[in-house]
Amino acid sequence: MQSTSKAAGAREAQFALDEVQSDLRALAREISEREFRDRALGWERTGEFPWRNIKILAEHGLLGVALPEEYGGGGGTWLHAALVLEEVGRCCYTTAMAALGEVGVQTQAILKYGTEEQRRAYLPAVSAGELICAVCITEPDSGGDLAAMGTILTRSGDGFVLNGHKTLISRADVAGLFVVYTRFAGDGGDRPIGAVLVERDTPGLTVTERFDTLGGEGLYGVVFDDCPVPAGNVLVREDGFRKMLSAFNGQRCLNAAISVGIAQGAQDAAVAYAKERVAGGKLLGAHQGIRWILADNAIQIEAARLLVHRAAAEAGAGFPSRYHSSIAKTFANEMALKVTDNVVQLFGGHGWIKDVPAERYLRWARYGPLGGGTPHIQRNGLARHLLGDL
Ligand SMILES: Cc1cc2nc3c(=O)[nH]c(=O)nc-3n(C[C@H](O)[C@H](O)[C@H](O)COP(=O)(O)OP(=O)(O)OC[C@H]3O[C@@H](n4cnc5c(N)ncnc54)[C@H](O)[C@@H]3O)c2cc1C
Structure with a gap:
C-alpha cells in the first residue's frame, strides 16, 4: 500500500510544475498583465516593434530564460521557454512574436549547432535584449x-x-x-x-x-x-536538413505554447463577461448553452497545454521530437482557433468591436496554423512517421 502511494506521488510530481517553473510562470504572468496587456493593441496600430517590452523581458531574465548562464541566460529548458511564451501570448501577441526567436528558436539553433565563437558573439546580446534575430x-x-x-x-x-x-x-x-x-x-x-x-x-x-x-x-x-x-x-x-528540421521542432513547440496562451486569454475574458453580462433576463453564465461552451473551452485548453508541456519537457538539452511537437502544435493551433471563435460568439455583436477583448484573440489565433509548419505539413509528417512510409 505504501509503495503504491509512493508511486502515485511520483506520478503526480511528473505532471506538476516544480517550484522554479511555477515561480517563473507567476513572474511571466505578473509582468505580462502589468506591462503588456493594456498596450497590446497599440503596437498593432502603429506597427512599431515592441522594444520596450523586449527590454522588460530581458531585465527580468525572461528573454534568455533557456540559454545557459555563461551567455547571460537563465539556464532553463524548453519547458521554461514555453511557460514564458504562453503567459506573454495570453496578453500580447506582438510581444510574444517579437520574443519567439530570442526566447527559443533561433538562439537555440546557435547554441546547439554553432561554434563557441558564434555563441559568444551573439547569445549574450540576445539575453540582454540588445540583439534581435x-x-x-x-x-x-x-x-x-x-x-x-x-x-x-x-x-x-x-x-x-x-x-x-x-x-x-x-x-x-x-x-x-x-x-x-x-x-x-x-x-x-x-x-x-x-x-x-x-x-x-x-x-x-x-x-x-x-x-x-x-x-x-x-x-x-x-x-x-x-x-x-x-x-x-x-x-x-x-547533415543540415535534419538539423534544420530539429530546430523547427523547437519552433513548433513554442508556437503551440503561444496558441495556448492566446486561447487562455480569450477564455479568461469570456468567463469575466459571462459573470457580468445580462441577456434574456439572467447572467450570460447562467444559460446552460454558455456554460457548456466555457467548459468545453477549458477541456480543450488543458489538453493542449499538457501536450505542449510534454513535447517541451521530453526535449531535455536537445530539441523536442518531431512526433510530439507536431502533435502539440497541430492540436494547440486548431484548439485556439475554435476557442477564440467560441469566445467572439459568446460576446455577441460586442465581440466584433476592437477594444473589447475578444476580437483580438481570434485574429491572434490565426497565426499559429500558418507559421512554423502548417497543420497539413504536420499531418504529412505524422502520417509518414506512422506508416514509415509504406
Ligand atoms: C505571422 C507569420 C510570420 C512568419 N514568419 C516567418 C519567418 O520569420 N521566417 C520565415 O522563413 N517564414 C515565416 N513565415 C512564413 C511561413 O513559415 C510560411 O507562410 C509557411 O511555411 C507556409 O508557406 P507558404 O505561405 O509559402 O504556403 P505554401 O507552401 O504555398 O502552402 C499553401 C497551402 O497549401 C498547403 N500545403 C502545402 N504543401 C502541402 C502538402 N504537401 N500537402 C498538403 N497541403 C500542403 C499548406 O499547408 C498551405 O495551407 C511567417 C508566416 C506568418 C503568417
Whole structure:
C-alpha cells in the first residue's frame, strides 16, 4: 500500500510544475498583465516593434530564460521557454512574436549547432535584449516545401557569397542578425541545405517590401545579392536538413505554447463577461448553452497545454521530437482557433468591436496554423512517421 502511494506521488510530481517553473510562470504572468496587456493593441496600430517590452523581458531574465548562464541566460529548458511564451501570448501577441526567436528558436539553433565563437558573439546580446534575430527560410516559391529552396551559398576565396530572396520574414526591420537557410552549391545529396549567420550591415543584404498583416506585425522581404559570408559564419552544413528540421521542432513547440496562451486569454475574458453580462433576463453564465461552451473551452485548453508541456519537457538539452511537437502544435493551433471563435460568439455583436477583448484573440489565433509548419505539413509528417512510409 505504501509503495503504491509512493508511486502515485511520483506520478503526480511528473505532471506538476516544480517550484522554479511555477515561480517563473507567476513572474511571466505578473509582468505580462502589468506591462503588456493594456498596450497590446497599440503596437498593432502603429506597427512599431515592441522594444520596450523586449527590454522588460530581458531585465527580468525572461528573454534568455533557456540559454545557459555563461551567455547571460537563465539556464532553463524548453519547458521554461514555453511557460514564458504562453503567459506573454495570453496578453500580447506582438510581444510574444517579437520574443519567439530570442526566447527559443533561433538562439537555440546557435547554441546547439554553432561554434563557441558564434555563441559568444551573439547569445549574450540576445539575453540582454540588445540583439534581435530573424530566421529566413520561406521564399516566394518555397514555403511548406523546404526542399524547393532556391537560395544558394557559393564558395568565394576563403569564404562564401550568398544569393537569394526570402519572404514573409518576421522582425527583419529590426533584426541585427539573420539566420539564413540556404543550399550549399556543390554539396552532394538531394537535400544539401544548411544555415549561415548574416549580420545586418553586410553588403548585399536588403530588407525590401513590408507586408501589413492580420496580426498587425510587419512581415518583410529580404534579398541577399552577392552577400559575403565568412567561413566562420556557417552555422549548419553537415547533415543540415535534419538539423534544420530539429530546430523547427523547437519552433513548433513554442508556437503551440503561444496558441495556448492566446486561447487562455480569450477564455479568461469570456468567463469575466459571462459573470457580468445580462441577456434574456439572467447572467450570460447562467444559460446552460454558455456554460457548456466555457467548459468545453477549458477541456480543450488543458489538453493542449499538457501536450505542449510534454513535447517541451521530453526535449531535455536537445530539441523536442518531431512526433510530439507536431502533435502539440497541430492540436494547440486548431484548439485556439475554435476557442477564440467560441469566445467572439459568446460576446455577441460586442465581440466584433476592437477594444473589447475578444476580437483580438481570434485574429491572434490565426497565426499559429500558418507559421512554423502548417497543420497539413504536420499531418504529412505524422502520417509518414506512422506508416514509415509504406
Ligand atoms: C505571422 C507569420 C510570420 C512568419 N514568419 C516567418 C519567418 O520569420 N521566417 C520565415 O522563413 N517564414 C515565416 N513565415 C512564413 C511561413 O513559415 C510560411 O507562410 C509557411 O511555411 C507556409 O508557406 P507558404 O505561405 O509559402 O504556403 P505554401 O507552401 O504555398 O502552402 C499553401 C497551402 O497549401 C498547403 N500545403 C502545402 N504543401 C502541402 C502538402 N504537401 N500537402 C498538403 N497541403 C500542403 C499548406 O499547408 C498551405 O495551407 C511567417 C508566416 C506568418 C503568417
